[in-house]
Amino acid sequence: MIISHQYKFIFLKTHKTAGTSTEIALSRFCGDDDIITPITPDDEELRHQLGYRGPQNYYDSLTKYQWSDWKLFLRTGKRRARFYNHISANEIRDRVNTKIWNSYFKFCFERNPWDKVLSYYYWRNRKKQCPAMNEFISSGSFRRASDFDLYTIDGEIAMDFIGRYEKLEDDLDYIQTQINLPEKLQLVKAKAGHRKNREHYKDILSQDEIDMISNVFYKEIEYFGYLL
Numbered sequence: 001m002i003i004s005h006q007y008k009f010i011f012l013k014t015h016k017t018a019g020t021s022t023e024i025a026l027s028r029f030c031g032d033d034d035i036i037t038p039i040t041p042d043d044e045e046l047r048h049q050l051g052y053r054g055p056q057n058y059y060d061s062l063t064k065y066q067w068s069d070w071k072l073f074l075r076t077g078k079r080r081a082r083f084y085n086h087i088s089a090n091e092i093r094d095r096v097n098t099k100i101w102n103s104y105f106k107f108c109f110e111r112n113p114w115d116k117v118l119s120y121y122y123w124r125n126r127k128k129q130c131p132a133m134n135e136f137i138s139s140g141s142f143r144r145a146s147d148f149d150l151y152t153i154d155g156e157i158a159m160d161f162i163g164r165y166e167k168l169e170d171d172l173d174y175i176q177t178q179i180n181l182p183e184k185l186q187l188v189k190a191k192a193g194h195r196k197n198r199e200h201y202k203d204i205l206s207q208d209e210i211d212m213i214s215n216v217f218y219k220e221i222e223y224f225g226y227l228l
Contacts, residue, residue, distance in 0.1 A: 001087050002026050003035040003096065009105040009179045010096075013037075013086055014147040016119040017109035017165045020190040022172070027052045029181055037085050043190045050188065058083040088150045089158035105179050106158065108151050111165035112226050113217035114201040114210060120145040137209045148219045157223070164224075202228065 002011040002023060011026055013019040020043050027036055030053045038044065038055040047054055060082035072078055082095055093101045111119075121136050136142065151159050161178070163171030172185045205213070210228065214221060 001035070001037045001083055001085065001092070002030065003083070003092075003100070003104070004030055004179075005033050005100075006031045007179045007181060008103065009107065009175075010092060010101075012089055012092065012106065012108040012151055012159065014108050014110060014150060015086070015145050016116050016123065017111045017147075018168055018187065019109065021187040022109070022185070024050070024052060024190060025172075025185045025187050027054070028186075030056075033057065035083055037081075037083050037087070039085065039190075046188060046190060086150065090153045093153065093158070105160050105175075107161040107163065107175055107178075108147075108159055109163045109165055109168070109171070110147065110151075110220060110224060112201075113146075113220055114205060114213050114228070116145050116165075117142045117213050118201050118204060133204065134206065134209065137205075137212055142213065143216050146217055146220070148217075148223075162224075 001013050003009075004011075004026070007029060011023065013023060020039055023036075023039060024043065024047045027047060028050070030036055034053075035057045036053055036055050037058045039047070044054055058081055059079045083092070089106070117137075120142060121130070121133065124141065125131070125136075130136075151157065151162060161171075161175065163175065168187075172187070176183075176185055202210075217226075220226065
């Protein structure tokens with residue numbers, strides 16, 4: 001997640017929508033006062049190699065600590081995060097002042113749910129042998145890839161713009177004009193290469209699996225008009 005005060009935008013990061021790549025690209029334009037949440041060590045190394053800003057200003061103020069926070073801090077040196085990766089719109093709204101929330105350009109990305117679940121499946125199992133697809137779907141683990149509750153508040157869309165992963169480049173160009181970035185956003189490949197099977201999801205998922213995903217992602221499917 002990124003909050004830029006110079007360009008007055010809030011980027012909310014969703015799952016398996018090139019969020020890390022977009023986050024790295026946006027961090028190039030961040031200043032000292034902007035909020036950038038941490039990503040994985042490998043991706044932070046990539047961001048560092050590019051010379052872009054890393055995590056900053058995402059901790060909570062020490063003045064707001066409770067005794068449990070102080071105990072953890074004194075024992076481990078770990079501070080409590082006020083903002084974090086995949087934070088919800090509701091939490092962001094509660095943690096910034098009303099003027100920022102109402103006036104900054106808020107955006108995120110969404111993806112075809114059946115394709116998104118496949119990408120999530122391969123990413124979740126990147127460091128170990130994948131269970132069978134039907135086991136993964138039947139377990140309900142794929143539900144964690146749903147982001148509707150991240151970018152909505154009380155069931156209503158809280159973003160000014162939700163781009164589509166399927167037309168990522170065009171929507172990034174639109175975002176660039178909306179927030180007046182001086183240069184085009186240049187994406188790098190972060191978290192890529194985990195998906196071994198590039199077949200169409202219709203050729204991988206059974207009808208029962210497609211139906212289970214449809215039932216969980218019915219709000220996204222209805223709102224964005226995704227079709228099989």
